[in-house]
Amino acid sequence: xxxxxxxxxxxxxxxxxxxxxxxxxxxxxxxxxxxxxxxxxxxxxxxxxxxxxxxxxxxxxxxxxxxxxxxxxxxxxxxxxxxxxxxxxxxxxxxxxxxxxxxxxxxxxxxxxxxxxxxxxxxxxxxxxxxxxxxxxxxxxxxxxxxxxxxxxxxxxxxxxxxxxxxxxxxxxxxxxxxxxxxxxxxx
Ligand SMILES: CC(C)(COP(=O)(O)OP(=O)(O)OC[C@H]1O[C@@H](n2cnc3c(N)ncnc32)[C@H](O)[C@@H]1OP(=O)(O)O)[C@@H](O)C(=O)NCCC(=O)NCCS
Numbered sequence: 001x002x003x004x005x006x007x008x009x010x011x012x013x014x015x016x017x018x019x020x021x022x023x024x025x026x027x028x029x030x031x032x033x034x035x036x037x038x039x040x041x042x043x044x045x046x047x048x049x050x051x052x053x054x055x056x057x058x059x060x061x062x063x064x065x066x067x068x069x070x071x072x073x074x075x076x077x078x079x080x081x082x083x084x085x086x087x088x089x090x091x092x093x094x095x096x097x098x099x100x101x102x103x104x105x106x107x108x109x110x111x112x113x114x115x116x117x118x119x120x121x122x123x124x125x126x127x128x129x130x131x132x133x134x135x136x137x138x139x140x141x142x143x144x145x146x147x148x149x150x151x152x153x154x155x156x157x158x159x160x161x162x163x164x165x166x167x168x169x170x171x172x173x174x175x176x177x178x179x180x181x182x183x184x185x186x187x188x
Contacts, residue, residue, distance in 0.1 A: 001052065001106060003113045006034045006041035013051035014043065021096045022131060025167035040117050044097070044106050053097035055110040059121040062087035069129070072154050079186055083125035090123025094130070095139070107139075111146055124188040127151065131158060133171030133178030148183035155179045 006014065011030055018026040027033055034041035036058065044053035060068055065076065065084040068091065076084070083089040092114055097106045118126065128148060130139055140150070157180035162169055171177050 001047070001104075001109075002045055003042050003109060004045055006043050006054065010043050010051055010054075014041075014054050017051065017054065017096055017098060018094075021099070022094070022136070023167040023169035023171070028166065038121065040114060040121070042110055042114055042117070044110055046101070051098075052101040053095070053106045053110055055092065055095040055114045057090060057092040057114040057118045059118060059123050060084065060087070060089045060091055065089060069154070070157070072157060074152070077151075077184065080125055080127065080184060083123075088122055088124045090118035090121065090126045092118070092126065092128040107142060108145065111142060115146060119187055124186075126185045126187060128183040128185075130181050130183075131178050132181045133158075133169065135171050136178075139181075143183045146185070148185045151182040151184040153179050153181045 011033060014033060015027050015030045034056075038061070039056070039058040041054060041056050043051050046052050063084060064087075065073070065080070080089065092111070095107055095110055097110075115126065126148070128143060130136070132153075143150075158169070158178040159176045161167060162172060162176035162178065169176070169178060
């Protein structure tokens with residue numbers, strides 16, 4: 001298994017994996033995956049170059065946190081506020097591993113590499129925002145191993161998109177059952 005930077009040739013497999021694990025239509029515009037100067041998308045490829053996982057992250061622009069979290073954060077710790085003002089706040093957004101390939105350390109490796117990549121882009125504080133629903137959520141131990149601490153959860157973060165039917169979430173029954181869970185880390 002190797003970790004590589006996402007390229008257009010990975011797009012169909014990446015979108016299919018996101019559809020299967022996070023909900024069909026998760027990427028609203030697949031053509032936009034990875035297309036931003038401060039964004040980083042990494043893929044895990046097996047020996048046959050089959051995509052078995054991916055992760056997304058980026059360095060937020062100065063004062064970008066509020067928009068990134070859709071103005072839903074109740075209280076932001078001082079060090080995160082400062083990094084946000086300085087433009088040194090990095091975010092890790094989504095990590096997914098093919099269900100057949102889990103518990104082999106792939107998720108950990110993706111997190112480790114994106115962690116270092118975002119720091120290399122200039123981040124000195126990091127946050128991670130993950131979708132947690134009935135089918136996702138084994139990230140607590142993983143994040144602890146990387147010295148992230150639990151920050152908060154945003155119970156309604158996915159709801160609007162879910163209610164609108166933007167994507168077809170497999171965790172949904174009569175209502176939206178997913179929330180966003182946030183972790184944070186002081187690197188320097
Ligand atoms: C979360 C996810 C990316 C982990 O990928 P992975 O390649 O299986 O992770 P790793 O093999 O590196 O596991 C690292 C540690 O996480 C914990 N962990 C992972 N899966 C777990 C599970 N099903 N139950 C309990 N602990 C688990 C374990 O501590 C594990 O270490 P160990 O195998 O040495 O015990 C994967 O389960 C996944 O894609 N889940 C669905 C999508 C999701 O929830 N993403 C996060 C929100 S966007």
